[in-house]
Amino acid sequence: MFKNLKILFHQGKQYIPDVTNVNVPGIFRGRPIITTAKVNEEKLIEICPLQAITSSPVAIDLGKCNFCGECSFAFPDKISFTKDYKLSSNQREGLIIKEGDTGTIELNPDVIRKEISQLFSRSLKLRQVSAGGDNSCELELNACSNVNFDMGRFGIEFVASPRHADGIVITGPISENMAEALQICYDATPDPKIIILAGVDAISGGIFAGSPALNRSFLDKYNVDLYVSGNPVHPLAFINGVLELIRKRKSS
Amino acid sequence: MNYTTVKNNERIQLSAIPELEYELFWELNVLSLMSEEHNHCVNYFGFPYEEKIKLICCIANDETHTIYVSSSLVNTSTHYPSFTSHVLAFEKFEREIHENFGVQYNNHPWLKPVRYARNRANQDETIATYPFYSIASEELHEVGVGPIHAGVIEPGHFRFICNGEQILHLEIQLGYQHRGVESLFLKKDNLLQRTILAESIAGDTVVGHTTAFVNLWETLCGFEADWHLQFSRTLALELERVAVHTGDLSAMCTDIAYQLGSSVFGRLRTPIINYFQQWCGCRLAKSLIRVGKTNFVYTEELAQILLKILDAYEPDFIEMCKELFRLPSALSRFEKTGVISQDDAKKLGTVGMAARMSGINRDIRSSHPHDLYSEMQHEPIIKHHGDVYSRAQIRREEILQSIANIRKLLQNIPAYSPSTLPLSSPTANSFALSLVEGWRGEICHCAITDEQGALRCYKVKDPSFHNWLALGLAVRNNEISDFPISNKSFDFSYCGHDL
Numbered sequence: 001m002f003k004n005l006k007i008l009f010h011q012g013k014q015y016i017p018d019v020t021n022v023n024v025p026g027i028f029r030g031r032p033i034i035t036t037a038k039v040n041e042e043k044l045i046e047i048c049p050l051q052a053i054t055s056s057p058v059a060i061d062l063g064k065c066n067f068c069g070e071c072s073f074a075f076p077d078k079i080s081f082t083k084d085y086k087l088s089s090n091q092r093e094g095l096i097i098k099e100g101d102t103g104t105i106e107l108n109p110d111v112i113r114k115e116i117s118q119l120f121s122r123s124l125k126l127r128q129v130s131a132g133g134d135n136s137c138e139l140e141l142n143a144c145s146n147v148n149f150d151m152g153r154f155g156i157e158f159v160a161s162p163r164h165a166d167g168i169v170i171t172g173p174i175s176e177n178m179a180e181a182l183q184i185c186y187d188a189t190p191d192p193k194i195i196i197l198a199g200v201d202a203i204s205g206g207i208f209a210g211s212p213a214l215n216r217s218f219l220d221k222y223n224v225d226l227y228v229s230g231n232p233v234h235p236l237a238f239i240n241g242v243l244e245l246i247r248k249r250k251s252s
Numbered sequence: 253m254n255y256t257t258v259k260n261n262e263r264i265q266l267s268a269i270p271e272l273e274y275e276l277f278w279e280l281n282v283l284s285l286m287s288e289e290h291n292h293c294v295n296y297f298g299f300p301y302e303e304k305i306k307l308i309c310c311i312a313n314d315e316t317h318t319i320y321v322s323s324s325l326v327n328t329s330t331h332y333p334s335f336t337s338h339v340l341a342f343e344k345f346e347r348e349i350h351e352n353f354g355v356q357y358n359n360h361p362w363l364k365p366v367r368y369a370r371n372r373a374n375q376d377e378t379i380a381t382y383p384f385y386s387i388a389s390e391e392l393h394e395v396g397v398g399p400i401h402a403g404v405i406e407p408g409h410f411r412f413i414c415n416g417e418q419i420l421h422l423e424i425q426l427g428y429q430h431r432g433v434e435s436l437f438l439k440k441d442n443l444l445q446r447t448i449l450a451e452s453i454a455g456d457t458v459v460g461h462t463t464a465f466v467n468l469w470e471t472l473c474g475f476e477a478d479w480h481l482q483f484s485r486t487l488a489l490e491l492e493r494v495a496v497h498t499g500d501l502s503a504m505c506t507d508i509a510y511q512l513g514s515s516v517f518g519r520l521r522t523p524i525i526n527y528f529q530q531w532c533g534c535r536l537a538k539s540l541i542r543v544g545k546t547n548f549v550y551t552e553e554l555a556q557i558l559l560k561i562l563d564a565y566e567p568d569f570i571e572m573c574k575e576l577f578r579l580p581s582a583l584s585r586f587e588k589t590g591v592i593s594q595d596d597a598k599k600l601g602t603v604g605m606a607a608r609m610s611g612i613n614r615d616i617r618s619s620h621p622h623d624l625y626s627e628m629q630h631e632p633i634i635k636h637h638g639d640v641y642s643r644a645q646i647r648r649e650e651i652l653q654s655i656a657n658i659r660k661l662l663q664n665i666p667a668y669s670p671s672t673l674p675l676s677s678p679t680a681n682s683f684a685l686s687l688v689e690g691w692r693g694e695i696c697h698c699a700i701t702d703e704q705g706a707l708r709c710y711k712v713k714d715p716s717f718h719n720w721l722a723l724g725l726a727v728r729n730n731e732i733s734d735f736p737i738s739n740k741s742f743d744f745s746y747c748g749h750d751l
Binding site: 006137 | 367368403406429431432442452499512518526527529530534538539568750
């Protein structure tokens with residue numbers, strides 16, 4: 001008993017008090033900023049291994065970006081990555097950062113379905129489906145529930161059965177071999193339900209985009225409620241994205 | 253000579269690998285090489301060659317630090333005697349060759365699909381039609397688990413045949429994670445894309461697989477990584493081991509419902525992976541390792557931060573371990589659960605922790621050292637009981653050993669001298685092999701180039717490829733409620749297996 005108390009005492013305070021506003025240690029590559037500096041755009045586009053950069057105006061699609069930072073190493077005057085970990089949008093185009101954009105990425109409250117804020121704002125149970133995920137996003141989603149990030153304090157939890165869930169979180173590029181299981185899981189989740197795509201592999205296929213071993217037709221059928229960017233998603237990015245989704249109200 | 257001998261990270265001409273008649277090839281590998289105690293198969297694969305299939309078998313000798321490579325040409329119309337009928341360790345490899353190319357074996361005991369790869373020979377078989385083993389009996393029942401598991405983990409299907417609560421048989425069906433990694437290595441012609449692909453083979457072993465890839469690629473190009481690059485790869489491998497082992501101890505505590513251990517080990521992992529973020533910007537070390545260069549030069553300042561983290565980590569870790577490893581309720585779940593005998597482990601050809609837990613000395617860091625391991629005189633940690641407890645103990649001791657290794661490494665941080673020469677392209681008509689001891693065990697990447705120096709075959713082998721069958725055998729006669737802790741204590745990779 002005393003030993004346990006001693007161990008507890010030695011842990012100190014581990015949780016992050018305010019997950020919406022914290023300084024991430026080190027050189028975390030979050031939301032990029034693209035300046036209006038003139039560079040060889042062809043070379044810049046070529047350098048991106050995931051074809052996330054487009055020209056006129058120069059833009060980075062965070063739904064494809066691997067956050068490897070290679071573009072910022074080659075063109076430091078043009079592209080820099082900030083430590084801003086709010087990397088979620090409820091519209092696919094919201095993840096595209098254009099030249100000169102310096103504002104944070106925010107969810108568009110007008111397209112959040114009414115029942116999300118009505119039903120899920122204080123309790124959201126999620127079923128996670130790894131569909132070809134490489135276990136990096138899965139590890140980070142697990143970390144969301146550990147004592148440091150403690151997502152459970154907001155009533156957001158991962159549950160074992162889709163029947164107990166309010167929505168599904170998909171990681172991975174959705175392999176052909178997993179497509180049917182994903183559909184069955186979604187069908188087993190009671191209405192109303194949400195879909196969250198976590199990580200660039202889920203959002204765009206990432207490095208696996210175009211592989212014949214994938215089957216992404218599931219995404220053509222349903223509306224995605226939240227896209228969380230990252231490879232892997234940072235726990236702070238995920239928690240903040242979900243919090244914004246369930247708490248944000250329409251402006252009117 | 254019926255085989256050629258290479259060392260880890262050595263390039264040879266493809267034509268230097270002797271091509272044997274299948275009968276001789278069989279005799280060499282099965283009767284001669286695999287009968288030696290210190291030899292084991294590190295890779296055995298095929299690739300299309302002049303309208304036939306060329307099989308390449310790589311047997312490592314852990315004593316002489318060499319690898320014996322031999323080859324044979326086969327076709328799909330003949331039935332061949334299988335290696336597996338004599339040496340079980342070839343079981344998965346032959347199933348893979350059969351699935352991918354339709355090579356027929358006449359006495360393979362278990363010729364079932366491996367992963368339903370996209371380019372498999374028989375497209376009529378799909379993952380929904382897997383032929384499960386079953387026993388007709390009114391007293392037995394079957395339990396199916398997955399592909400989606402209860403926790404946030406990767407998919408795989410487990411089919412148990414139980415007598416009451418007792419597991420008689422477990423069959424593990426994988427393939428759900430198949431993304432076509434090996435084909436993509438050939439398709440992508442950009443080096444950075446291939447590196448990112450290597451980072452994505454298994455997101456929990458980013459450093460392990462990426463190191464195997466860059467070492468292999470540098471070997472193909474004749475590039476010698478300088479001391480600093482080797483230093484940072486070695487350091488990252490040891491750090492990854494500390495991070496994942498700590499996380500696994502946390503998950504094992506979760507599976508026996510020991511909340512304190514779960515929370516404490518869980519939070520102890522955080523500063524270690526956050527350190528990767530401080531070093532390279534990603535908690536799981538994606539973007540850290542690159543071919544022929546580094547974007548994140550290791551500095552004295554980074555070393556000081558790491559030493560502080562380790563100083564804080566170690567006493568808390570040891571304190572928690574002392575409590576866990578004396579707690580009767582934890583020990584009663586760990587001890588004699590999920591046992592693999594040394595004899596079985598040898599037959600299965602397990603590698604990494606799954607071998608060392610059963611008293612087999614198998615560790616690439618000492619047997620085929622790469623990067624700075626050749627100077628470190630690594631002594632593998634060996635346990636003998638082959639149960640969950642042994643696997644927990646190995647983790648505890650390997651963490652402390654890795655921390656000691658890291659401290660030693662940090663005493664001498666080499667300066668980085670970037671290569672002034674541009675990286676040349678891979679040598680044509682070559683074969684190269686790279687072995688790396690990841691935290692799970694031995695990772696093996698093999699590459700073969702064509703006349704133009706383009707990739708002709710890229711073969712990835714995750715340690716889990718050898719090891720999954722061990723889980724199936726370990727849980728026999730256990731209660732089904734002990735399955736989660738057995739599974740977690742092995743912690744095999746789904747995506748590394750499915751590719």
